[in-house]
Amino acid sequence: MTSLRVRLIVLAVALLFLLFIALQVRWRRLRARYLVLWAAICILVIPIVIIPAVANGISSALGIYYPPATLFLIAIIVLFAINFQFSREITRLEERTRILAEELALQRVTEDKPFSDPEDVASEPARPAAVRGGR
Amino acid sequence: MSPAAADAAGTVPARDRTLVIIPALNEEQSLPAVLAALRSAGWHHVLVVDDGSRDRTAAQAARGGAMVARLPFNLGVGGAMRTGFRFAARRGYQRAVQFDADGQHRVDDIPRLLQRLDEGADMAVGSRFAAAERTYQQGRVRAGAMGMLRVTITLLSGRRFSDTSSGFRAYSASLIDFFADAFPLEYLSDTVESLLLACYAGFSVVEVPVTMRVREAGRPSTRHVRLVYHYLRVMLVLASMASRRSRRLGRVAA
Ligand SMILES: Nc1nc2c(ncn2[C@@H]2O[C@H](COP(=O)(O)OP(=O)(O)O)[C@@H](O)[C@H]2O)c(=O)[nH]1
Ligand SMILES: [Mg+2]
Numbered sequence: 001m002t003s004l005r006v007r008l009i010v011l012a013v014a015l016l017f018l019l020f021i022a023l024q025v026r027w028r029r030l031r032a033r034y035l036v037l038w039a040a041i042c043i044l045v046i047p048i049v050i051i052p053a054v055a056n057g058i059s060s061a062l063g064i065y066y067p068p069a070t071l072f073l074i075a076i077i078v079l080f081a082i083n084f085q086f087s088r089e090i091t092r093l094e095e096r097t098r099i100l101a102e103e104l105a106l107q108r109v110t111e112d113k114p115f116s117d118p119e120d121v122a123s124e125p126a127r128p129a130a131v132r133g134g135r
Numbered sequence: 136m137s138p139a140a141a142d143a144a145g146t147v148p149a150r151d152r153t154l155v156i157i158p159a160l161n162e163e164q165s166l167p168a169v170l171a172a173l174r175s176a177g178w179h180h181v182l183v184v185d186d187g188s189r190d191r192t193a194a195q196a197a198r199g200g201a202m203v204a205r206l207p208f209n210l211g212v213g214g215a216m217r218t219g220f221r222f223a224a225r226r227g228y229q230r231a232v233q234f235d236a237d238g239q240h241r242v243d244d245i246p247r248l249l250q251r252l253d254e255g256a257d258m259a260v261g262s263r264f265a266a267a268e269r270t271y272q273q274g275r276v277r278a279g280a281m282g283m284l285r286v287t288i289t290l291l292s293g294r295r296f297s298d299t300s301s302g303f304r305a306y307s308a309s310l311i312d313f314f315a316d317a318f319p320l321e322y323l324s325d326t327v328e329s330l331l332l333a334c335y336a337g338f339s340v341v342e343v344p345v346t347m348r349v350r351e352a353g354r355p356s357t358r359h360v361r362l363v364y365h366y367l368r369v370m371l372v373l374a375s376m377a378s379r380r381s382r383r384l385g386r387v388a389a
Contacts, residue, residue, distance in 0.1 A: 098210055098320065102218040105184070105204040109222065 010049045014042045041078065048074070153249065154228040155181045156219030157201070158212045158302075162236035163190040169238050170199030176242045182222055183236070184215035192236075212302070213318055213325040220306075220315040231306045240303045244345040248305035257310045257338035260296070260330070261303035261345035284327060284366060291331065291373055297342060300326045310338055327369050 021038045024030035048054050048071065058074075059067040155178050159166060166183070173181055183196035187209040196203045204218055216233060223231045230252055234240050244261055251259040289295050302325070306314065313336060319328040333340050 098214055101207050101210060102214065102221060105206045105218050106222055106225075109182070109202055109204045 007050050011046060014046050014049075018042045037082070151180060152229040153178070153180060153232060154219070154223045154226070154230070155232045155234050155245075156216060156223070157181065157183045157196075157234050157236050158186060158215035158219070159183050159188065159192050159196065159236035160186045160209070161188045161190050161192060163188070163192045163195045165238045166192060166195045166236050167199050169234070169236055170196065170201055172242045173234070174200060176245070178232075178242070178245070180228070182219055184218050186210055186212075186215045211320065211322050211325070213320040213322070213329075216325055216329075217314065217318040217320065220311050220318060223311045224315040228311065229308045231311050233302055233304045233306070235302055239347045239349070241346065241348070244303070244343070245305070247345070248303070248343050251341050251343055252305055252307050255339065256341040257307040258330075258333050258340045259305040260298065260301050260340065260342050261347075262296075262298035262301055262342040263345065263347050264297040284369065287370055287373055288327065288331065294334075296330060296340075299330055302326060303345060303347070307338075313338070321368070321372075322365055324369060324372065328372060331373060 018039060021030060021035055021042075025032055025035045048058075052067075055067040055070055059065070059070040062070065062073075064070050064073070155173060157166075157169070170181060170183075179200075181199075181201040183192070183201045183203050185193040185196060185203055185205045187206055193203050193205050204222065206215065206218065210218075219233075220231065230249060232245055232248065234245075240261065248259040248261060284299055285296065288299055310333060313333075314329070317332065317336075319325060319332060321328075330340065
């Protein structure tokens with residue numbers, strides 16, 4: 001299947017990428033947990049591409065007649081999964097940022113309290129903590 | 136002060152246990168009149184949540200005697216309201232009223248919303264369309280989108296709401312606690328999704344017919360194309376919420 005030249009190129013790219021992400025971590029542009037993720041992907045990609053038997057074996061196991069299609073399929077699934085995970089992480093980060101913003105706003109209310117002072121309310125005993133899910 | 140001068144606790148008048156929450160974005164022109172109207176009607180506990188306005192909204196709010204929570208950047212009405220609910224929950228307010236900064240809501244209607252809370256509702260929504268005669272003019276696109284939404288909500292919640300986009304609402308203490316944590320944050324979800332969320336969680340939601348004025352100043356925050364996109368998003372969210380549709384819907388008061 002894939003020619004020697006293509007395999008060498010892929011190998012070189014994968015190794016360069018490994019070096020690149022290692023440097024990113026060293027320069028603190030990437031957290032170590034992502035180093036693990038991307039390094040694992042690189043290291044998994046290498047045997048699949050370099051050793052034709054691997055891709056051929058997976059292909060025939062899946063019933064795919066054209067081994068390169070197997071590689072595309074794997075790539076798409078992996079990228080999809082990673083992207084989805086990133087969406088989840090962004091959601092979590094955004095939620096945290098929002099809570100920080102809200103808390104900051106609430107801190108500032110008590111600092112520069114204007115004319116009307118809710119003293120009477122503040123001195124009331126606070127309600128017990130919220131019960132989630134209504135009644 | 137309040138006609139029902141003292142509530143169950145006996146000492147603190149109802150108005151002093153109610154927080155009026157005003158989400159505001161670039162409303163320096165209309166805010167002073169709104170705050171003055173609230174003050175003269177006896178609502179002294181007003182929190183303006185300034186959501187990264189570029190004008191003097193926060194300064195006008197402070198001048199008008201309101202408490203001001205300034206968010207460092209724009210979170211949208213949902214984030215602003217959650218901030219307000221957090222504040223209300225921590226200060227022990229028993230009820231909250233959501234009120235627009237643009238002068239569209241009438242101060243005189245507030246007691247009518249709160250009365251429904253006294254009668255046991257958790258959330259009272261001021262509806263432009265609950266009254267027999269239509270008093271509110273709106274654009275075609277918006278009317279169409281709202282119509283579609285109304286149908287969806289009727290299907291999902293099994294009950295009719297005539298005005299799902301109203302931002303004029305009163306909330307009970309337990310709903311304040313609930314929303315301090317769970318108020319939906321995405322753009323436009325503060326209206327529809329919050330309504331359904333309250334229903335799904337088993338709170339009782341009622342509508343109260345009110346009249347709303349046309350805007351006094353500034354611009355409505357929603358442009359048409361964006362509006363359509365966001366209504367689509369809301370619909371998808373609603374569809375995904377449908378799977379959580381609870382048996383408790385039957386309990387929701389009409
Ligand atoms: N905190 C906050 N308030 C907003 C934002 N956009 C609009 N508002 C306020 O929400 C209220 C309702 O907005 P408006 O544009 O009148 O919506 P409409 O009445 O549904 O057309 C007004 O008090 C606005 O100032 C926002 O991004 N953040
Ligand atoms: Mg308005």
